[in-house]
Amino acid sequence: MEWKQIKNETDIVKLMDLLNHFHDSCITGLTYSSSTYVVESDLSMVMGTNPVVKLMIQRQADTLTTIEFYLEGVTHFCINNDLNTSSEIQEANFYYKNGEFHWNVDDEMTSFKCKKISWREILKK
Template sequence: MDWIEVKDTKDIKKLLDVFGGFHDSCLKELYLWTDSYVDDNLSMGMSPELDTNVRILFQRQFRDPSAIELLFEGVTQFHIVPSPINHDSIIYDVKLVLQKGLFYWADDFDWKPEDYTLGTNSWISSKSLKWRDASSWMGKQNRYGFLNKE
């Protein structure tokens, strides 16, 4: 599963074509990490760069591919809105654009980066974007970890 780098609007169009514009898909799970840490002697380590990264697994009701992973590196904004009770989590279409050096992904085609708010849409922006086929990761099983229900 090699990562495919998205560099420009041509690559964005290809990704949207390959994954059907995310139609009838869902955000299955995500994993967020930074380069910040505390070592064994309790010293803090930090990066001077944009060090927040996010991997997101999407599954959809079509094949070839039926699942993909997006890798956002150098995340600048991140906003997830869970579906309310008694509402589905189906994504019908998305916005994926490159604007002023940032990639923006949002769960609604009509969403605009300049109009972002902490409203009803899930969205993310980052300095770089990569994707890969994750069709072998279908189903309910978590791929980034597990829930410990103690």
């Protein structure tokens, strides 16, 4: 599927309505790239300025069951990994403030902030 960029509060509201505020969802995977690297010729470190996270979420729903998010300019990313609690998302908050997109789950232990965000549905094969 084609990537859909979230640009403003209207896009956020539409997505939240589509996904029922992430009710009965869970994070199934992620990849992270810091964009920092070491130059092999002189072993100097180049500090990245555009950290990227790809986040996979599945939903207990008839439509949009698997969603991939592409987060750019990530300034905060936290996953609650307490194995003694459920990792099910009951409800998430998603808003734009001070030039960043903010997303968090009820307990705010699972959350992210980023400069740019896109999403797409992953279809079953």
